[in-house]
Amino acid sequence: xxxxxxxxxxxxxxxxxxxxxxxxxxxxxxxxxxxxxxxxxxxxxxxxxxxxxxxxxxxxxxxxxxxxxxxxxxxxxxxxxxxxxxxxxxxxxxxxxxxxxxxxxxxxxxxxxxxxxxxxxxxxxxxxxxxxxxxxxxxxxxxxxxxxxxxxxxxxxxxxxxxx
Numbered sequence: 001x002x003x004x005x006x007x008x009x010x011x012x013x014x015x016x017x018x019x020x021x022x023x024x025x026x027x028x029x030x031x032x033x034x035x036x037x038x039x040x041x042x043x044x045x046x047x048x049x050x051x052x053x054x055x056x057x058x059x060x061x062x063x064x065x066x067x068x069x070x071x072x073x074x075x076x077x078x079x080x081x082x083x084x085x086x087x088x089x090x091x092x093x094x095x096x097x098x099x100x101x102x103x104x105x106x107x108x109x110x111x112x113x114x115x116x117x118x119x120x121x122x123x124x125x126x127x128x129x130x131x132x133x134x135x136x137x138x139x140x141x142x143x144x145x146x147x148x149x150x151x152x153x154x155x156x157x158x159x160x161x162x163x164x
């Protein structure tokens with residue numbers, strides 16, 4: 001198996017790392033807003049959830065873009081990341097607001113956002129749950145980094161096999 005057969009498979013762990021990085025960014029945004037009781041929409045902050053989907057058979061990209069550094073890929077927009085996927089992998093399907101988990105009512109008639117009954121509502125963000133999600137996302141990122149490193153190592157070894 002030549003190096004050409006390894007290289008297209010690099011998009012799988014790279015796309016997964018990119019998706020998990022965005023997931024960690026969303027989790028960070030949730031934690032940062034865990035005490036935001038009023039948004040511009042007139043309600044407490046709603047937790048956001050990252051959803052993924054499988055990518056299969058994306059179009060090839062030109063050689064100028066194929067050689068981008070890993071760090072540059074992570075800083076790209078979602079559309080640019082999708083364009084780089086040449087084989088299979090993971091993509092962020094959507095970042096959606098959690099409308100299933102209710103806000104937490106808190107009784108404090110002195111709070112500026114309290115209603116007529118003296119309650120205001122806290123966001124539906126459970127910081128402990130967000131921490132667990134962050135750990136899972138970071139572990140997935142590291143697992144995919146390991147796969148990426150293994151594939152690049154195999155490709156490098158296959159280049160040196162024929163040398164005597």
